[in-house]
Amino acid sequence: MGLIRLLIIAVIFWIVFSALKDWLNRPSQPGRPSKRAGGAIEQMVKCAYCGLHVPESEAVRADGRYYCSNAHRDARSRHG
Numbered sequence: 001m002g003l004i005r006l007l008i009i010a011v012i013f014w015i016v017f018s019a020l021k022d023w024l025n026r027p028s029q030p031g032r033p034s035k036r037a038g039g040a041i042e043q044m045v046k047c048a049y050c051g052l053h054v055p056e057s058e059a060v061r062a063d064g065r066y067y068c069s070n071a072h073r074d075a076r077s078r079h080g
């Protein structure tokens with residue numbers, strides 16, 4: 001019965017494909033600790049000093065502006 005075998009192969013392909021799709025859609029980046037699920041796409045903010053885009057949760061906020069690091073926040077405030 002070749003039809004049953006074909007059906008089984010089709011099901012296996014479907015499982016592998018959906019698993020692969022799920023893996024590709026994963027937002028976690030290599031080298032960084034993955035955040036808790038349930039969060040939407042992270043808002044990206046621009047560093048007011050160098051213009052680098054960083055996730056809002058990792059950005060340093062001061063005077064209503066965002067910075068990529070404490071060093072850039074200090075560098076900006078030192079200039080006035």
Ligand SMILES: [Zn+2]
Nearest residue numbers: 047050068072
């Ligand atoms: Zn910066």
